[in-house]
Amino acid sequence: MFRGKKSFWAILLVVVFSVSLLAGCGSTPKAADQAKKKPVIGLALSTLNNPFFVDVKDGAKAAADANGMDLVVMDAQNDASKQMDNIEDLIQQKVSVIIVNPVDSKAIVPAIEAANKANIPVITVDRGAAGGKVVTTIASDNVAGGKMAGQLIVDRLGGKGKVVELQGLPGTSAANDRGKGFHEAIQGVAGISVVAQQPADFDRAKGMKVMENILQANPEINAVFAHNDEMALGALEAIKAANRTGILVVGFDATADAVKAVKDGSMAATVAQKPKDMGKISIETAKKIMAKETVPASIPVALELIVKK
Numbered sequence: 214m215f216r217g218k219k220s221f222w223a224i225l226l227v228v229v230f231s232v233s234l235l236a237g238c239g240s241t242p243k244a245a246d247q248a249k250k251k252p253v254i255g256l257a258l259s260t261l262n263n264p265f266f267v268d269v270k271d272g273a274k275a276a277a278d279a280n281g282m283d284l285v286v287m288d289a290q291n292d293a294s295k296q297m298d299n300i301e302d303l304i305q306q307k308v309s310v311i312i313v314n315p316v317d318s319k320a321i322v323p324a325i326e327a328a329n330k331a332n333i334p335v336i337t338v339d340r341g342a343a344g345g346k347v348v349t350t351i352a353s354d355n356v357a358g359g360k361m362a363g364q365l366i367v368d369r370l371g372g373k374g375k376v377v378e379l380q381g382l383p384g385t386s387a388a389n390d391r392g393k394g395f396h397e398a399i400q401g402v403a404g405i406s407v408v409a410q411q412p413a414d415f416d417r418a419k420g421m422k423v424m425e426n427i428l429q430a431n432p433e434i435n436a437v438f439a440h441n442d443e444m445a446l447g448a449l450e451a452i453k454a455a456n457r458t459g460i461l462v463v464g465f466d467a468t469a470d471a472v473k474a475v476k477d478g479s480m481a482a483t484v485a486q487k488p489k490d491m492g493k494i495s496i497e498t499a500k501k502i503m504a505k506e507t508v509p510a511s512i513p514v515a516l517e518l519i520v521k522k
Contacts, residue, residue, distance in 0.1 A: 251281055251282055252281075252282050253307075253308045253309055254284050254285070254499050255300075255306070255308040255312065256269075256273055256286045256312045256313075257287045257289065257299045257312070257313040257314065258270060258286065258288055259289050259314050259315065259382075260288060260290055261290075263441075264469065264470070265443075265468055265486070268488035269339065269488045269489070269492040269495075270492060272489030273286075273312070273493065273496050275489075276492065276493040276495075276497060280497070282496065282500070285303065287299035287303065289316050291316055291415075293316040296313075296316045296320075296324065297320075297321075297324045300313065300325075301327065303333075307333075309333070309334075309499070310336065310499040310502055311334070311335050312336045312337075312338055312495045312496075313336070313337055313338070313342075314340055315337065315340045315342055315385065315386075316385070317385060318340060318343045318386045319384060320384065321342050321343075321345070322344035322345045324345075325342055325345025325346070326345045326346075329346045334499075334503075335347050335348060336351065336498060336499060337349075337351070338350075338351045338352065339387060339486075340352065342386075348508060348510075349508050349510055349512055350512070351498065351512045351514065352387075352491070352514065353487075353491075353515070354390075354513055354516060355391045355394065356391075357394060358391060358486070359394020359395040359397070359438075359465075360394040360395070361394075361484055362463045362484055362518075363394065363399045365463060365481070365482050365520075366405075366436045366461060366463060366481075367399060367402050369436070370405065370461070372402050373404030374404065374405060375406055375408045375433050375434055376406065376434075377407070377408060377409045377424070377431070377438070378409070379412075379420055379423060379437065379438070379439040379444045380392060380413070381413075381444070382412070385415075391465060392440065408431050408434065413439075413444045413447065415441045415443055415444060416444065417447040418447060419447065420446070420447025422451075423447075423448075425451045425455070428452065428455045434457070434460055435461065436461040436462070437460060437461070437463070440465055442464035442468045442471035442483055443466075445462050445465075445483070446464070446471060446474065448462055461481040462479075462481055463480070463483065463484075464480060464484070465484040466485075466488070467486065467517075471519075475521055482518055482519060482520045483518075483519050484517075484518055484519070485516060485517040485518070486514065486516060487515065491514055494512060
């Protein structure tokens with residue numbers, strides 16, 4: 214009888230141990246999967262219908278891959294309300310960091326505040342935000358770039374001429390700052406006058422259409438400053454179609470098409486930002502934020518004026 218009880222407890226002990234071991238084995242793959250789970254970064258871009266932002270995405274994707282991160286890219290198609298939906302989606306996905314290139318610096322504020330409430334750090338790239346808590350802004354000095362463009366026009370025209378300004382998407386910090394720098398460069402130059410100043414929303418087709426109207430209304434134009442290369446290239450098409458020669462066209466971004474136009478002499482210059490670097494730096498900064506490292510409130514990306522050599 215005593216032996217029977219002893220055998221019973223021995224068998225029970227073996228069974229309990231075996232069940233525990235199986236349970237432990239069953240949980241190990243899950244724990245390993247969690248340990249291997251990649252951090253997810255959200256990239257909310259204003260549009261992917263622009264080579265500049267495609268380069269930002271490509272730079273970010275390469276850096277994310279190199280750092281063992283997953284990148285979720287959202288395209289707002291230049292629609293501020295769609296971008297709000299995109300960021301709400303990223304919040305629902307519980308991404309680790311949101312990198313946003315705002316369609317509109319003011320309209321983006323509620324989306325940033327929603328991310329703040331969800332304790333998701335926010336980085337802005339290329340364009341700033343008018344509110345909400347942003348850890349850092351990664352961008353070129355657009356005021357300085359606008360000055361570079363304006364000064365080139367002043368110098369090339371010898372301080373005398375009629376100039377057109379094609380403005381970017383209203384409400385964006387890039388458009389505001391590039392315009393500000395441009396006007397700082399030409400103010401006080403008595404011989405320079407701005408004969409037309411219209412938005413074309415950073416879009417090539419709109420740049421062409423707006424420039425066609427401006428050419429019809431102004432028989433004399435000596436130079437065009439466009440807030441980005443897409444509008445500059447659109448303006449160039451309008452100028453060629455109208456058989457107007459001798460008009461300097463200066464863009465901003467140094468996209469591949471614009472650099473080619475500068476090299477063949479069609480465009481006078483473009484201000485080179487480095488969008489792939491912006492994407493790369495954004496991911497590297499997100500990694501630092503996740504590691505609880507301190508990052509500066511503003512991270513500048515170098516500019517360069519591209520002219521024909």
